[in-house]
Amino acid sequence: MGTEIARAIAAGILGGGVYALMAAGLTLIFGVLDIINVAQGILVVLGGYLSYVLSVHLHIDLLVGLLVTVPAMFVIGVAIYWLFIRPLRGAERTSMTLLACFAVALIIEGVLYRAFGSNYVSLSAWYTTSSVHIFGFYLSDIYLIGFGLAVVAIAALYLILYRTTFGRAVRATMQNQAAARLIGIDVNRVAAVTFGIGTAVTAVGGMVFGASSGGFNPNSGYDLISRLLAIIILAGMGSIGGALVAAVFMTTAEALVDIWQPNWSVAVFYLALVIILTVRPSGLFGRRAVRAQ
Amino acid sequence: MTEQLGAEAPLATDTIQPGTGSLPRTRRRTLALVGVAALAAIVVVYPLVITNATATNFGVVTLIFVAVASAWNLFSGYSGYLSLGHAVFYGTGAYFLCVAAKDWNLSGSAVFWLVPLGGLAAAVIAVPLGLVALRVRRHTFVVITIAFFFIAQLSASNLGVTGGSSGILAPAPGSWDPATYNNPFYYLALIIAAATVALAWQVRRSRFGLQLRAIRDDEDRAAGLGVRAMPVKLAALVVSAFITGMAGALWVFFIGEAFPQFVFDPLFDLAVVLMAFFGGLGTVAGPVLGALILEPTQLWLNLQQSNSYESEILFGALFLAVILFLPRGVVPTASEYAAKLRARWRRSREDAS
Amino acid sequence: MTADLRAEGVTKSFGGVQALSRCSLTAPAGQITGLIGPNGSGKTTLFNVMTGYERTDTGQVFLGDQQITGAPPHRVFALGVGRTFQLTRVFPRLTVLENMLVPAQRGRSHRQHRQHALDLLAFTGIADHAGALAGTLSYGQRKLLELAYVLVADPAVVLLDEPAGGVNPSLIHHIADRIRELNEQGRTFLIVEHNMEFVMGLCHQVTVLDSGTVVASGPPAEIRANPRVLDAYLGTDESSADD
Numbered sequence A: 001m002g003t004e005i006a007r008a009i010a011a012g013i014l015g016g017g018v019y020a021l022m023a024a025g026l027t028l029i030f031g032v033l034d035i036i037n038v039a040q041g042i043l044v045v046l047g048g049y050l051s052y053v054l055s056v057h058l059h060i061d062l063l064v065g066l067l068v069t070v071p072a073m074f075v076i077g078v079a080i081y082w083l084f085i086r087p088l089r090g091a092e093r094t095s096m097t098l099l100a101c102f103a104v105a106l107i108i109e110g111v112l113y114r115a116f117g118s119n120y121v122s123l124s125a126w127y128t129t130s131s132v133h134i135f136g137f138y139l140s141d142i143y144l145i146g147f148g149l150a151v152v153a154i155a156a157l158y159l160i161l162y163r164t165t166f167g168r169a170v171r172a173t174m175q176n177q178a179a180a181r182l183i184g185i186d187v188n189r190v191a192a193v194t195f196g197i198g199t200a201v202t203a204v205g206g207m208v209f210g211a212s213s214g215g216f217n218p219n220s221g222y223d224l225i226s227r228l229l230a231i232i233i234l235a236g237m238g239s240i241g242g243a244l245v246a247a248v249f250m251t252t253a254e255a256l257v258d259i260w261q262p263n264w265s266v267a268v269f270y271l272a273l274v275i276i277l278t279v280r281p282s283g284l285f286g287r288r289a290v291r292a293q
Numbered sequence B: 001m002t003e004q005l006g007a008e009a010p011l012a013t014d015t016i017q018p019g020t021g022s023l024p025r026t027r028r029r030t031l032a033l034v035g036v037a038a039l040a041a042i043v044v045v046y047p048l049v050i051t052n053a054t055a056t057n058f059g060v061v062t063l064i065f066v067a068v069a070s071a072w073n074l075f076s077g078y079s080g081y082l083s084l085g086h087a088v089f090y091g092t093g094a095y096f097l098c099v100a101a102k103d104w105n106l107s108g109s110a111v112f113w114l115v116p117l118g119g120l121a122a123a124v125i126a127v128p129l130g131l132v133a134l135r136v137r138r139h140t141f142v143v144i145t146i147a148f149f150f151i152a153q154l155s156a157s158n159l160g161v162t163g164g165s166s167g168i169l170a171p172a173p174g175s176w177d178p179a180t181y182n183n184p185f186y187y188l189a190l191i192i193a194a195a196t197v198a199l200a201w202q203v204r205r206s207r208f209g210l211q212l213r214a215i216r217d218d219e220d221r222a223a224g225l226g227v228r229a230m231p232v233k234l235a236a237l238v239v240s241a242f243i244t245g246m247a248g249a250l251w252v253f254f255i256g257e258a259f260p261q262f263v264f265d266p267l268f269d270l271a272v273v274l275m276a277f278f279g280g281l282g283t284v285a286g287p288v289l290g291a292l293i294l295e296p297t298q299l300w301l302n303l304q305q306s307n308s309y310e311s312e313i314l315f316g317a318l319f320l321a322v323i324l325f326l327p328r329g330v331v332p333t334a335s336e337y338a339a340k341l342r343a344r345w346r347r348s349r350e351d352a353s
Numbered sequence C: 001m002t003a004d005l006r007a008e009g010v011t012k013s014f015g016g017v018q019a020l021s022r023c024s025l026t027a028p029a030g031q032i033t034g035l036i037g038p039n040g041s042g043k044t045t046l047f048n049v050m051t052g053y054e055r056t057d058t059g060q061v062f063l064g065d066q067q068i069t070g071a072p073p074h075r076v077f078a079l080g081v082g083r084t085f086q087l088t089r090v091f092p093r094l095t096v097l098e099n100m101l102v103p104a105q106r107g108r109s110h111r112q113h114r115q116h117a118l119d120l121l122a123f124t125g126i127a128d129h130a131g132a133l134a135g136t137l138s139y140g141q142r143k144l145l146e147l148a149y150v151l152v153a154d155p156a157v158v159l160l161d162e163p164a165g166g167v168n169p170s171l172i173h174h175i176a177d178r179i180r181e182l183n184e185q186g187r188t189f190l191i192v193e194h195n196m197e198f199v200m201g202l203c204h205q206v207t208v209l210d211s212g213t214v215v216a217s218g219p220p221a222e223i224r225a226n227p228r229v230l231d232a233y234l235g236t237d238e239s240s241a242d243d
Helices: A002-033 A040-057 A062-085 A093-116 A141-163 A165-175 A177-182 A187-212 A220-235 A240-260 A267-279 B002-015 B022-049 B053-079 B087-103 B108-133 B138-158 B183-205 B207-224 B229-255 B266-279 B285-304 B308-325 B330-352 C043-050 C073-078 C096-101 C110-124 C139-151 C169-184 C196-202 C220-225 C227-234
Strands: A131-134 A137-140 C005-014 C017-027 C032-036 C058-063 C081-083 C157-161 C188-192 C205-210 C213-218
Touching: A002 A040, A002 A137, A002 A141, A002 A165, A002 A187, A002 A220, A002 A240, A040 A062, A040 A093, A040 A187, A040 A220, A062 A093, A062 A187, A062 B308, A093 A220, A093 B138, A093 B266, A093 B308, A131 A141, A137 A141, A141 A165, A141 A187, A141 A240, A165 A177, A165 A187, A177 A187, A220 A240, A220 A267, A220 B138, A240 A267, A267 B108, A267 B138, B022 B053, B022 B183, B053 B183, B053 B207, B053 B229, B053 B266, B053 B285, B087 B108, B087 B138, B087 B229, B087 B266, B108 B138, B108 B183, B108 B229, B183 B207, B183 B229, B207 B229, B207 C073, B207 C096, B266 B285, B266 B308, B266 B330, B285 B308, B285 B330, C005 C043, C017 C032, C017 C043, C017 C188, C017 C205, C017 C213, C032 C043, C032 C169, C032 C196, C043 C157, C043 C188, C073 C081, C081 C139, C096 C110, C096 C139, C110 C139, C139 C157, C139 C169, C169 C188, C169 C196, C196 C220, C205 C220, C213 C220, C213 C227, C220 C227
Parallel strands: C032 C188, C032 C205, C081 C157, C157 C188
Antiparallel strands: A131 A137, C005 C017, C005 C058, C205 C213
């Protein structure tokens, strides 16, 4: 039992890194653009399928494949923003952007069904089957690789945001769009690139998810997005650091519950969400709730 | 902002009588009355004239969606709190009917009495959900409603009482004549839909409706002026849930069985929201029009295609098209266009005289 | 019926920034009191504290003998203290008349409420726009609408945050006349305003705020002659007048 718990905690923390990465993309988009990209879940699945195509049909290693899938997902993200989000205006913009993302998600899901069918697929490489022996239990290498990738990607996000001119523009836009515009920042370009970056992380997320979970199909997007939404709300919307903590907390709790109640383990996510919001509506790390205007 | 403003002008003018043009106004009202009466006459005689089972089947489901879209709009359209979790109430009504009929050994016409009780069950569920969710706004509210949706789906898949993922059978219908089998469902759906639209219309003109719309525009300011925001929002949500629950109960009795993925379907929420957006958010006629056009279209498409993913792609594309090219909906756009035409006509008449 | 509105020793800080420190201010019943001071001196914060939109750290707020410290906005409103906002907060997608019907009504039938609303629109001079959406009004008209719907509930005390700011000169006179007329009916006013001419011509009493503290209080003529005020406020006018 003790080993099982230790294993669950380790798997939870390592798995949490990947969720943190996917959630970081989501919360970045929210912070800069005030948009909840509900397509993030299906984009992760799409990223997974891209890796699948590269590895099965072109025999490119999963890690090497990221060199292709990350830029590809970036371009897809920019395209989604430019075509479907940017034109939206008016008093109901908040609702409409969310619904537009939902519609995009449906289309991608339909296309994936058409291309790949509903069978589960999983990604494999030599490191998805090998494992290391630590603390008296075995952990698949992919967990460690995934965690490492997530750490690197989140660190890259931080460097981009805090060490580059573009990052300064992003943070300025995050705080005050009108002011950013006044000092000569092309807000539309910043928004498109931010959406692209927030989407590009799904390539990494999809690869690790597809290699470490039991497999995925086009329907997996719903499960993913519901977890990601729970994480960013729990963290306090717009807080990337908070998303890290919340993701690790949630996946660890889920892994622990999974030992006794596998059917209900996902419920931990939502239950934690409801409880936290009852006590603290702005989330764990959120600022005061913004006025609805 | 500004392009949105015209959206409700035609409805809003009801509240004030300007000195000019009162004659065309009464004529317009008569016209509207005639239109509504004609529509009412058509939907009442529809299953008597067109007895094709597929056609009446479409009729039942479409009327159910008229009720749900209007009920959704009564809460979300008026208050601005976008709910993507109304499937929770729909599913609650549906499961309530199946479970209660099984426990109480009901079948045939008696089951219809469970429909309002299904609504009541959904309304009861709406109170705690509302008390949690209505404390937050905008995106966070939307996401919470999505979370509630997933909790509901998960519960339905794992609880014993719902039959888990293998589903549960709806009670047996009566030994009704197959030729008119759909009619009892049709007329009950019609009653619910008509009552909902009438209620939405009443609320639109009431102080309650005014408070909801004030909350939509600036909740803090409304609260500062003495509008008790929480009870007002909660009341709207509960009423909306009650109707949605009734619709779900009737629907499951009509369909015959309930599966978690089928009863708690994310597409359900999206379809309802699309109907309201398509017709015109926050208007009375909008959701009705949206449901009358979109639901039969979707049912027909489903018949044409063997693959569900094709209708999914089509549905997503249609939704994007509506949001991008008709963001304010048919009703506000059309009535604004009509107002423009009227103004031009009046001007030309004045020029002539 | 009408009572003094008093703030006593109000202190408020945001994070590390002291917005108000031990501010005391009285708006005597039946008078028009002006509240002036450079930008960032804490005028709007004091308004927010006095009307329940913000909590005070220490100090108290009274309406007559009644303690209203920390009461939520709708309570303060129900007790007869109405306010407007610097950036007007009308309901843009409701019609002008519908805006008027939002404030809580006590002891009036729907018909009376409506008639009262129409009368007030006529009084403020925007009755012609009753059927228009509030979002289509000009800035000055919105100021008038906000004043009108605050009056719906017959508040004894009215707080106006920059009623003349951004309004064209002819409308400023109109607004000043309305305020004077309402004051003659016995209503108490507390007004934050940058337009000196407006304040000095309208108010019976003027209080000057600088960096969160009260610098001076008295009739307009006295304030105008007060050297401390010149230092604190008029002296820095050049740097702050434009923003």
